[in-house]
Amino acid sequence: MGALAIRGLSSDFRAAGSVFVRTRDFPLAVDALRHRRTSRRAFGGWVAGNSLRAWEYAWTMRQVAKHGVGSGAAVDFGAGKSPTPILLARLGYTTAVVDSDQLDDEYSNEWQWVDYGQWGIKTHRAGMEDRLFDEGSLSVAVSVSAIEHMPAETRRQSIGEISRAVHVGGLVVLTIDVLPDGKHLWNFAVDEIEPEEVHGTIDAFVDELQKSGLRLISREACPMKGDSDQLVEAFVLTKT
């Protein structure tokens, strides 16, 4: 085994280890390890540098496995470069992704635009606020750490489009970054998007979700902190 592969292996165990230390949830840590392997195989050895993703991917996919019906259409909104679309397809969903390529393919990190066609996944280079899917056509919608990276007005439109596209009884799983105060939504892409008061709070976000016709099944705070001290809140919802 080469030095790169050994370094990759030990960073994967470190990431899974920190999920275990923070959660004491061994199966979740094992999933985190497996999802990093999926990412490495798919993207030539690449994995997300952001340490929160180990938890977010494992938690998101656990919710989909638990609450999803296992068939129909699934979309990862703001997919960037991530194993989640591949994992959704593996679960049996006809999968698509939507990403606006917000940073013009400039970064070789999880913001990088990827065409998932080689995994049979339809890839839309578009905004999640755009009307792309027929009403009620999706069984599952997921979005991992994407919806905080757009202005509040675009976020509200995006929530409306996600809710419209998911059928009644369908599943929505979202994670969103929050500022270290635990209250305001993360308001940066590369630069500040808008003042934090305009960007809004996590309570306002929950209100927006419910007003769009999504009912909260559960909510969880990620027990890990990001490299910039950001926090993550995670939501499981169903369309009413």
Ligand SMILES: C[S@@+](CC[C@H](N)C(=O)[O-])C[C@H]1O[C@@H](n2cnc3c(N)ncnc32)[C@H](O)[C@@H]1O
């Ligand atoms: C922090 S990255 C997260 C990527 C991936 N979901 C992950 O799990 O790591 C944020 C992603 O959201 C995308 N994004 C930002 N605004 C968007 C919008 N309005 N519509 C669709 N995608 C958007 C960006 O292009 C980027 O790929």
